[in-house]
Amino acid sequence: GESVGLHLPTLSVQEGDNSIINCAYSNSASDYFIWYKQESGKGPQFIIDIRSNMDKRQGQRVTVLLNKTVKHLSLQIAATQPGDSAVYFCAETRKTSYDKVIFGPGTSLSVIP
Amino acid sequence: GAVVSQHPSWVICKSGTSVKIECRSLDFQATTMFWYRQFPKKSLMLMATSNEGSKATYEQGVEKDKFLINHASLTLSTLTVTSAHPEDSSFYICSARTASGRATNTGELFFGEGSRLTVL
Numbered sequence: 001g002e003s004v005g006l007h008l009p010t011l012s013v014q015e016g017d018n019s020i021i022n023c024a025y026s027n028s029a030s031d032y033f034i035w036y037k038q039e040s041g042k043g044p045q046f047i048i049d050i051r052s053n054m055d056k057r058q059g060q061r062v063t064v065l066l067n068k069t070v071k072h073l074s075l076q077i078a079a080t081q082p083g084d085s086a087v088y089f090c091a092e093t094r095k096t097s098y099d100k101v102i103f104g105p106g107t108s109l110s111v112i113p
Numbered sequence: 114g115a116v117v118s119q120h121p122s123w124v125i126c127k128s129g130t131s132v133k134i135e136c137r138s139l140d141f142q143a144t145t146m147f148w149y150r151q152f153p154k155k156s157l158m159l160m161a162t163s164n165e166g167s168k169a170t171y172e173q174g175v176e177k178d179k180f181l182i183n184h185a186s187l188t189l190s191t192l193t194v195t196s197a198h199p200e201d202s203s204f205y206i207c208s209a210r211t212a213s214g215r216a217t218n219t220g221e222l223f224f225g226e227g228s229r230l231t232v233l
Contacts, residue, residue: 041204041227041229042226042227043117043119043206043208043224043225043226043227044157044206044224045224089156089157099210100147100159100162101147101159101208101222102159103149103156103157103158103159104156105155105156106155106156108154
């Protein structure tokens with residue numbers, strides 16, 4: 001069925017390096033995408049979002065890229081820090097009657113000091 | 114920023130008992146609240162959408178008689194796990210959307226910190 005998925009379940013990076021987390025989606029009707037960070041035992045924390053009429057959006061140390069042609073989005077974290085260690089989820093909303101937000105399977109990011 | 118509070122943050126109960134989890138929007142009115150369930154090292158799975166004053170809409174495969182959802186006010190939604198069994202042990206997370214509609218620059222939703230249920 002239609003879903004949001006991730007290519008890599010785990011990712012280890014050296015402190016100071018850049019991290020790239022990928023996500024694939026299958027529903028071309030998805031029009032809004034969000035990246036969340038979840039630390040152990042806590043709820044998801046908003047990182048950055050992007051609408052389908054954009055292909056790139058930058059925040060503080062983070063950038064989200066959207067490629068609608070191949071239904072792919074990525075989260076780039078610059079100068080990764082130990083505090084970035086967490087599970088990262090991409091999520092989508094679709095133009096349904098109640099706009100539910102569906103989460104992808106998640107990527108665990110581990111930063112090596 | 115907007116805050117969503119969940120209570121209790123963790124609960125342990127005996128098999129066969131019922132457990133209620135509350136989700137409150139502390140500084141905004143939430144016309145819609147969502148309930149998610151998360152197993153260890155897994156993603157958040159949407160269970161149901163709760164709209165104030167109306168019946169909740171459940172996702173396919175979620176038993177509505179098992180997971181009772183009530184959204185009696187614009188600031189409170191409750192999830193009751195009835196006759197809980199060990200397989201119901203999970204992390205339950207609620208989220209809320211403001212009454213004004215899409216919450217720009219916040220990822221649509223404000224999330225609670227989750228409630229960990231352990232059924233013995």
